[in-house]
Amino acid sequence: MFWALMKKLGGQSWAALVVIAISVLMTFLAKAQESRPGISCILEVSSREILPFEPLYVMVSLVNESNREQEVEIIPRAWVRLGIPGQDKIKWTKPFAGGLMEGPPPPPKRVRLTPNERLTLLRRIHADAPVPRRALIQKPGIVYVQGRVIGVNNKFESEPVKVEILEPQGVDAEAYEYLRTEGMNLPPSTLPRSLRQSWAHSGMKEREMPTPGLYEFFALENWYGWDYGEEPIKELLKFADRFAPSRYARHARLGAGLLRFYARSEVRDVGKAVRLFQEVAREGDDLAALAFYYLGQVAEQRGELAEAAQYYERALSLKIDPYFRHLAEKARARVESRLSASKR
Missing domain, CATH: 2.60.40.10 (Immunoglobulins)
Known part of the structure; x- marks a missing residue:
């Protein structure tokens, strides 16, 4: 019956059916390959x-x-x-x-x-x-x-x-209120200079420029490599002093340290970055673990591999979160490998 049907359809239809059948089979196999258990x-x-x-x-x-x-x-x-x-x-x-x-x-x-x-x-x-x-x-x-x-x-x-x-409590609640009000829109001077110039060149007035919230500087981000001026660092440290010893204030100090370390401009100052990280590292908690990780980054960049390994080890000994544990373990293995290679 099958061959009779093929004969009735003719050669071209037969070839088309073969192509369709092969296509369906390949799709099925691909999906099976991709979704296989395990x-x-x-x-x-x-x-x-x-x-x-x-x-x-x-x-x-x-x-x-x-x-x-x-x-x-x-x-x-x-x-x-x-x-x-x-x-x-x-x-x-x-x-x-x-x-x-x-x-x-x-x-x-x-x-x-x-x-x-x-x-x-x-x-x-x-x-x-x-x-x-x-x-x-x-x-x-x-x-x-x-x-x-x-x-x-x-x-x-x-x-x-x-x-x-969580609902912030105590001084954290005061800092949170600032972040969601005054700290939500910083002055345009806190933007990278090249970004401000680009927007100005396109005809955008300064008052029209979208400005960052202070919280945007609390974490390591790809824009730390931009050409920032001193303004965001001043805002972060002013906030940290005003709301010390809140958890938010320690995030602000970490953020200021990251800008000092990673910024692609004259605000880059590794010595000041180290001092900011060291301030946060004194507490011995999860944020201190992050500070020790960043101190390891500084030491590694300077070529001080033994010191970097110690910082990464210190970070891992504290209550470090899974994300930074992954980074610190990779960094420790990397510097230990370089140390071993240098002794051969």
């Missing part, structure tokens, strides 16, 4: 309890939980989405890449994972996410975070992780 997506957050405006970092990992090597083709970028509790289910935002200054996604990449091996992608969730007018981590409440890695033929999603945005 590859899990796991999300870890820097903390399950944060204050409003605090930096929230995530690690999205693909883990091969099978007993054989597997290959996947993915876009090597972590995506996240945020959700708020609804009456019956979580109301999710659209997936986004975490930051607000993202370039186009990188091209797909084939990744081989041996048994128990993991591929980890790091991401900071910006305090304005998903968009400034609907920011979800700027006020107390419950937020769910879900990680995603997009494959060529499929996607890998983590289980949602619940994060509680």
Whole structure:
């Protein structure tokens, strides 16, 4: 019956059916390859309890939980989405890449994972996410975070992780009130000079320029390499002095130190960055762990590898969050490898 049907359809139709059948088979095999069991997506957050405006970092990992090597083709970028509790289910935002200054996604990449091996992608969730007018981590409440890695033929999603945005207390409450009012729009002078010049050249008046909130300088971001002047550092330190000893004030000192260390302008001053990091490191808590990590970065950049290894070790000995633990462990291994190589 099948051959009779093919004969009736004719040669061209027969060839078309063969092409369609092969295409369907290849699609099926590709999907089976991509979605085969054993590859899990796991999300870890820097903390399950944060204050409003605090930096929230995530690690999205693909883990091969099978007993054989597997290959996947993915876009090597972590995506996240945020959700708020609804009456019956979580109301999710659209997936986004975490930051607000993202370039186009990188091209797909084939990744081989041996048994128990993991591929980890790091991401900071910006305090304005998903968009400034609907920011979800700027006020107390419950937020769910879900990680995603997009494959060529499929996607890998983590289980949602619940994060509680705490109600600030005491001096933290005073600092929070400042951040959500006066500190929400800093003067245009806190913008990078090249950005101000570019906008001015396009005809934008200074009063029309979108200005940053003070909280945007609390975390390591790609714009620390810009040509900032002294103004954002002055704003951060003024805030830190006014609201000491709040947790927000220590974030501000870390931010000022990061600007001193990473800025691509005359404000770069490694000595002042070290002093700011050392001030935060005295407390011995999770923010101190970050300060020791950054002190390790400074020492490593200076070529002081033994000292850098000690700083990374000190960071790991404290209550460091999973995100910076991952960075510190990689950094420690890197400098120890360089130290070993120098002794040969």
